[in-house]
Amino acid sequence: MRSEMSKDTSGLVRALRLLIVTGMLSVGLSAGEVTYEQLLDPPPENWLTYGRTYDSQRHSPLDQVNKENVGQLAPAWIFPMPGARRLESVPIVVDGVMYVSQPNEVYALDARAGRRIWSWRREPARQRGNNRGVAVLGNLVYVSTPDAHLVALDARTGSMVWESKIASAEDGYSSPAAPFAIDGKIIAGTAGGDNGLNGWLDAFDVTTGERLWRFHTIPRPGEPGNESWAGDSWKTGGGATWLSGSFDPELNLLYWGIGNPAPDFDGEPRRGDNLYTESVVAVDADNGKLRWHFQFTPHDLHDWDSVEIPILVDAPYEGKMRKLMVHADRNGFYYVLDRATGEFLHGTPFIDKLNWATGLTEKGRPIRVPGVEPTLQGNFVCPSTSGATNWMSPAYNPATGMFYLAAKEGCGVSYKAKQEFRPGGFNYAATGYTESQEFPWQMFVRALNLTTGERKWEHKQVNSRAYGAGVVSTAGGLIFAGDDQGFFTALDAESGEPLWHFNTGTRISASPISYAVNGRQYLAVSSGVNVVAFALPPAAKTAMKATKTAASPAPPSRGTACCARSSGPLPSEGAGTRSDGVFTQAFQLWATGPTDVPNADLKHDSKKQVDYGPTPQGRSRDCQGAGLRAPTHRDSRNSLGHSPSSGPQANFIPFPSRLQPAFPRSGRRPVVHGRCMDFPQERRPF
Amino acid sequence: MVLLLALSTSALGADNPLGSGPEVIAEGHALFNKLCTVCHGVDGVAGDRGPAMAASRRYLRRTDEELFHAIQDGIPGSQMPPMGISEDDAWKIVVWIRSERAKAIDVHVEGDRQQGSEVFWGKADCGRCHVVRGRGGLLGPDLTNLGARMSLKQIREALTVEKPHPPFGFRPVTVKTKDGRTISGVSKNEHNFSLQMIGHDDRLHLFARDEIDEITYADKSLMPTDYNERLSAAEYQNLMAFLSRLSLRGRDSE
Numbered sequence: 001m002r003s004e005m006s007k008d009t010s011g012l013v014r015a016l017r018l019l020i021v022t023g024m025l026s027v028g029l030s031a032g033e034v035t036y037e038q039l040l041d042p043p044p045e046n047w048l049t050y051g052r053t054y055d056s057q058r059h060s061p062l063d064q065v066n067k068e069n070v071g072q073l074a075p076a077w078i079f080p081m082p083g084a085r086r087l088e089s090v091p092i093v094v095d096g097v098m099y100v101s102q103p104n105e106v107y108a109l110d111a112r113a114g115r116r117i118w119s120w121r122r123e124p125a126r127q128r129g130n131n132r133g134v135a136v137l138g139n140l141v142y143v144s145t146p147d148a149h150l151v152a153l154d155a156r157t158g159s160m161v162w163e164s165k166i167a168s169a170e171d172g173y174s175s176p177a178a179p180f181a182i183d184g185k186i187i188a189g190t191a192g193g194d195n196g197l198n199g200w201l202d203a204f205d206v207t208t209g210e211r212l213w214r215f216h217t218i219p220r221p222g223e224p225g226n227e228s229w230a231g232d233s234w235k236t237g238g239g240a241t242w243l244s245g246s247f248d249p250e251l252n253l254l255y256w257g258i259g260n261p262a263p264d265f266d267g268e269p270r271r272g273d274n275l276y277t278e279s280v281v282a283v284d285a286d287n288g289k290l291r292w293h294f295q296f297t298p299h300d301l302h303d304w305d306s307v308e309i310p311i312l313v314d315a316p317y318e319g320k321m322r323k324l325m326v327h328a329d330r331n332g333f334y335y336v337l338d339r340a341t342g343e344f345l346h347g348t349p350f351i352d353k354l355n356w357a358t359g360l361t362e363k364g365r366p367i368r369v370p371g372v373e374p375t376l377q378g379n380f381v382c383p384s385t386s387g388a389t390n391w392m393s394p395a396y397n398p399a400t401g402m403f404y405l406a407a408k409e410g411c412g413v414s415y416k417a418k419q420e421f422r423p424g425g426f427n428y429a430a431t432g433y434t435e436s437q438e439f440p441w442q443m444f445v446r447a448l449n450l451t452t453g454e455r456k457w458e459h460k461q462v463n464s465r466a467y468g469a470g471v472v473s474t475a476g477g478l479i480f481a482g483d484d485q486g487f488f489t490a491l492d493a494e495s496g497e498p499l500w501h502f503n504t505g506t507r508i509s510a511s512p513i514s515y516a517v518n519g520r521q522y523l524a525v526s527s528g529v530n531v532v533a534f535a536l537p538p539a540a541k542t543a544m545k546a547t548k549t550a551a552s553p554a555p556p557s558r559g560t561a562c563c564a565r566s567s568g569p570l571p572s573e574g575a576g577t578r579s580d581g582v583f584t585q586a587f588q589l590w591a592t593g594p595t596d597v598p599n600a601d602l603k604h605d606s607k608k609q610v611d612y613g614p615t616p617q618g619r620s621r622d623c624q625g626a627g628l629r630a631p632t633h634r635d636s637r638n639s640l641g642h643s644p645s646s647g648p649q650a651n652f653i654p655f656p657s658r659l660q661p662a663f664p665r666s667g668r669r670p671v672v673h674g675r676c677m678d679f680p681q682e683r684r685p686f
Numbered sequence: 687m688v689l690l691l692a693l694s695t696s697a698l699g700a701d702n703p704l705g706s707g708p709e710v711i712a713e714g715h716a717l718f719n720k721l722c723t724v725c726h727g728v729d730g731v732a733g734d735r736g737p738a739m740a741a742s743r744r745y746l747r748r749t750d751e752e753l754f755h756a757i758q759d760g761i762p763g764s765q766m767p768p769m770g771i772s773e774d775d776a777w778k779i780v781v782w783i784r785s786e787r788a789k790a791i792d793v794h795v796e797g798d799r800q801q802g803s804e805v806f807w808g809k810a811d812c813g814r815c816h817v818v819r820g821r822g823g824l825l826g827p828d829l830t831n832l833g834a835r836m837s838l839k840q841i842r843e844a845l846t847v848e849k850p851h852p853p854f855g856f857r858p859v860t861v862k863t864k865d866g867r868t869i870s871g872v873s874k875n876e877h878n879f880s881l882q883m884i885g886h887d888d889r890l891h892l893f894a895r896d897e898i899d900e901i902t903y904a905d906k907s908l909m910p911t912d913y914n915e916r917l918s919a920a921e922y923q924n925l926m927a928f929l930s931r932l933s934l935r936g937r938d939s940e
Contacts, residue, residue: 031890096892110892113880117890118855123831123934154820156890159828160934161820 029096029112029517031156034136036183040249045516047093050133050178050244051393052513055312058395059473060514064521066476069536070490070500076522076535077114081107086509087526088391090133090178092141093515094155098524100531103131103146103176106153111524112517114533120158122151127169132243132391132510133178135186137206142186144175150188150204162209166190166202172425173197178244180254182285185212187254189241193277193305196236196262196421196428201254203288213288217241217258217276225275225293233270236421236428238262239277243307243391248323251340253282253291255325257307263430264303264385265374265416273298278306280327282342292342296329298365301373302356302414303385303429304330309393311403312339317451326450328394328405330387333360334453348453350389350446353382353409353439374414374431384412385433386441392470393511395479400493402447402456404471404479410441441465445481447496457496461485469525470511482508482525488532504532702750704774706781708794714782717775725765730786735765740786740839753780790841790930791833797920802928805921810913818932824888825872825908826856834933841929845913845922848906858904859883864897872908 034048042048044061051058065073081087084102092099098111104125108117122145129146136142140161141153147169152161166188167173173192180187185203193199199217204210217239219225226234240259247254261270261277276290278297283290296306310327317324317336325339332354336346344364357366372381386408394405412433419430435441443464447456461468461483469482478499479491484507490500506528514523524533704710719728722739726732730739747756757776760768769776785793806812815826822829832841852858852872859873861883871885881893881901914922 029890029892030885031892097890108890110875110880110882112892112894113882115875115877115880115882117874117882117892123834152820154817154824156884156888157817157824157828159817159820159824160830 031095031097033139034094034155036137039137039181045093046095047091047513047515048136049092050090050135050180051246051309051311054182054247054249056244056246056309056393057311057313057398057473058393058471058511059397059475061475062514062516062521063475063477064516064519065474065478065490065514065523065536067478067492067499070476070478072536073490073500073502073523073534074537075502076112076533078533079107079109079114079116079531080529081105081531084529086507086528087531088130088132088176088510089526089531090393090511091513091524091526091531092134092136093513093524094136096517097155098515098531099134099136099141099155100526101131101134101143103127103129106134106141106143106158108141108155108158109531111515111522111533112520114531118156118158120153120160127174129174129191130176132176135179135181137181137186140206142179142181142188144177144179144188146174146176148173148175148190150175150179150186150202150209152186152206152209164204164209164211167192167197167200171197171423176242180244180247181206182247182249182254185285187245189243189256191240191242191259192425193238193240193242193259193262194264194303194427194429195425196238197240197425198235198237199240199242199259201241201256201283201288203285215281215283215288215290217281219275228273228275230269230271233272236262237270237274237277238264238428240305241307242305243309246310246312246325247285248312248339251282251323252285253339254285255310255312255339256281256283257305257310257327259305259307260300260303262428263419263421264428265301265414265432266419266430267299267301267373271299274300278304278331280306280310280325280337282339294335294337294342294344294364296327296333296335296364296366297331300331301416302331302381302433304387305390306330307391308389311394311396313396313398313450315401315450317345324451326396326403328389328403328407328448330383330390331356331366332383332388333357333366334403334448335364336451336453337364346451346453350405350448350453350455351383351407351409353411354388355380355382355411372414374416374433376416378413378415378434380411380436381414382411382436382439383408384410384435384441385414386410386412386435386467390467392467392509395471395473396450397473397479397493399475399477400447401450402493403450403453404445404447404473404493406468406470406481407444407446407458408441408465408467409439409444410465411436411439443468443483445471445479445491445496447479447493459489459491459496459498461487461489466507467509469508472512472514472523474514474523476521480512480514480523480525482510482512482527484508486527488512488523488525488527488534502534504528504530506530702754702777702780704777704781706785706794708796710778710781711785711793714778714780714785717771718779718782721769721771722779730783739783750780750784753783786837786839788837789834790836790838791933791935793838793930795838795927795930797923797925797927799924799927799931801921802924802926805917805925806928809921810917810925815908824884825886829929829932831934832932833930834935838926838930841926844909844911845925846911848911849909852904852907856907856909858906858908860902860904861891861893861898862900862902863893864899873903 081102089101093111096111098109100107104122106120127146134141134143139155141155144150148167149163151163166175167190172195173190176191177189184206187203189201190199201215203212218234218237238261245256258276258279261274276293278300279293279295281293297304310325313324323339325337327335332349332351333347334350347360347364356372359367372379389407392406396403414433415431417431421428443461445459464483464485466484468484471479471481473479477493479493482488486504486506488502489498504527508527510526512525522533522535725736726739732738747753757769760766813822815823817828819830855874857873860870862868869885869891871883873883875882879895883891885891
């Protein structure tokens with residue numbers, strides 16, 4: 001109870017500090033260095049590590065967006081990553097600068113405006129792969145690459161300062177995880193477990209890039225745990241470290257989930273428990289020595305990587321304060337461990353469809369059910385190899401005491417075959433799996449009681465069967481989640497009730513974050529090839545302030561901006577409450593960007609306002625305007641591409657051409673003297 | 687037809703017998719300016735009738751052999767005639783064109799790299815604005831991979847020819863904020879509603895436009911273009927040798 005109190009106070013202190021900080025930086029932003037002290041206790045407005053804090057709770061202390069106003073949350077900006085495929089990157093935000101990555105590339109963006117500051121591209125980019133984000137410390141941004149190097153970039157320019165080799169790309173290794181910054185060290189891992197490539201965890205010196213220690217995830221001969229591998233099978237044992245981890249600075253322990261053993265589906269060549277695959281390891285941050293380990297799936301046959309992010313929580317357990325580590329595993333069980341000793345305290349399934357074990361022993365070892373192991377003909381198993389959860393991060397809200405995660409229900413059929421190891425990164429899975437026809441996959445967001453794992457609520461993501469986003473918790477009492485249908489959804493942290501959603505249009509495969517700039521809270525998530533940021537419209541903020549403190553002075557008028565943009569009168573300040581105001585507000589937000597109150601000089605002259613310079617070659621702005629939303633208004637539009645603001649379409653405002661091209665680039669539309677030539681129906685470029 | 691094909695196939699196997707040493711380049715350069723300028727312009731920079739041979743953009747004829755045959759045989763269907771010169775002379779011209787188009791790291795450059803490095807960090811003071819492998823100032827472009835990105839000609843021009851406008855991302859700017867501060871540096875990006883810059887204080891400064899009172903731009907880039915005057919000939923050549931070798935190629939062959 002006492003600890004709850006102290007948490008509340010620290011929350012207050014943080015809120016106060018946010019006020020002070022935002023007060024100081026009310027005009028412009030000057031990004032500074034990230035210190036280790038900040039990583040230990042991140043300022044509320046920043047998101048400095050993959051899991052926000054070292055305990056990976058992914059709980060933002062920001063509460064401007066709350067249950068009451070989340071319905072007004074709207075896109076602030078969208079940044080399409082050039083050349084991206086599907087982003088899995090978790091953005092990092094430092095004092096208004098956002099760092100996002102994709103394989104071989106890092107971008108620094110203005111986190112208010114979504115504008116690029118710099119970008120870095122690995123030259124030459126040797127391989128494609130995944131990338132899940134960057135780490136920051138001092139003046140450097142750290143990223144690992146598909147060819148398994150760790151690169152340090154100057155946070156202000158993107159200049160490469162050093163690079164170090166984590167593993168050999170020629171052997172087949174890569175490194176998709178976000179690096180992890182601790183005091184003076186950057187921790188980075190490997191991928192390649194399915195290729196029979198043994199993994200490790202490396203620590204590099206932050207300033208020189210020199211490797212300080214290496215922890216081998218597969219014990220070598222003479223090391224404890226090597227006996228858990230039959231014969232020489234340890235040599236091709238796998239055990240990748242393809243996701244980030246957590247850190248307890250007091251215990252000085254790093255907690256890392258380890259990937260699957262190889263060959264994935266054929267256990268014959270590797271009899272034994274196969275340590276430390278499918279385990280969490282607690283590693284001394286000073287020297288990389290193993291302090292303890294706990295194996296979730298001994299002798300795994302289903303490729304159930306245990307890389308899922310472990311969350312560290314100090315909470316009462318059976319009446320005693322304990323340093324806990326909780327982990328929802330791909331095998332379907334939720335685990336509660338003592339993170340000082342590795343002692344198993346509790347475990348329970350967090351999915352309904354689980355047939356491979358009847359439960360866990362007192363020591364936390366699964367009680368196996370025979371007949372689910374992969375065979376030549378295939379065996380039915382729940383969860384499938386795709387797992388009950390995966391790389392998407394869970395979150396913990398100290399106020400509700402709940403653990404939130406993206407969970408997958410559904411089964412699969414697992415097959416095996418004989419396969420010989422080949423060096424050089426060849427697949428060494430010894431066959432694979434299919435989705436079950438009877439029990440197809442279904443995604444949920446679930447809330448579990450922290451210490452019992454009891455399900456408190458669930459939110460079914462209808463039609464979502466592939467992995468989507470992780471979750472973020474905020475002090476506004478909200479959980480934000482995404483799905484493979486592209487929906488970004490706010491859920492009530494207490495009840496799971498959906499309070500707001502936005503269709504981003506493309507699959508969300510990354511975990512969202514929350515940050516603040518100049519006192520304005522944002523939510524951001526990578527979706528498809530875009531990074532999308534959301535915030536409350538300033539009008540909504542104003543309205544709230546007005547109801548709370550009537551005497552507060554009116555902020556710079558956005559209504560004026562709106563009027564300046566149109567060629568006729570439009571509902572101005574306060575119109576957000578009128579029935580026709582929704583569009584106005586959306587337009588303001590869309591056209592000006594929510595952070596921006598337009599330039600004073602733009603108010604005078606509406607022509608100047610929309611003078612975006614010469615039109616692109618061979619195109620007419622008028623023509624592009626006509627390609628927008630209301631073809632019936634083509635002839636009545638004025639030369640600025642704006643419709644007259646009278647009549648039933650008064651609220652229709654075609655957007656200026658530079659903001660939104662009328663046609664996809666590939667669809668060339670003939671232009672005759674600045675007017676649009678009508679296409680025959682079948683030739684329309686839509 | 688079959689015969690023609692056979693001929694051209696065997697001819698395509700032609701090999702440069704002269705190498706690509708500095709003398710060959712110099713002779714090729716002289717030959718080009720004697721024979722080719724009517725169409726391609728002096729130094730191949732531009733011509734009324736033929737393409738700018740020394741430009742860095744891509745051309746249809748990119749290999750040595752293709753260039754050689756264009757010179758020897760002309761290009762049917764274009765105004766390019768067979769030049770009627772000796773094979774050696776044709777090769778010399780090929781070598782010169784290749785050296786102009788090639789990235790700096792790929793061509794031989796006279797001078798002492800080590801002394802060039804001293805000029806870079808010392809007398810020329812390039813390191814005040816430019817970074818090489820993490821060392822140096824932040825206002826100018828990172829030069830770590832310069833030799834693999836630019837041709838020798840482009841490097842030479844960067845040092846000696848003033849640009850009409852500062853390049854995008856490096857425009858010198860001074861921002862006066864509404865709260866009375868003045869910050870100078872280079873603009874990394876901007877539009878109607880926001881401006882992102884890096885200051886002389888080596889920090890990033892991000893503004894919404896309504897936070898700004900006044901923006902002043904400088905017309906010229908911060909990059910001096912009189913290095914051929916402020917350095918001695920030897921210093922300049924050594925600096926070129928240093929700059930042209932800056933590359934990330936083969937950095938992790940360990």
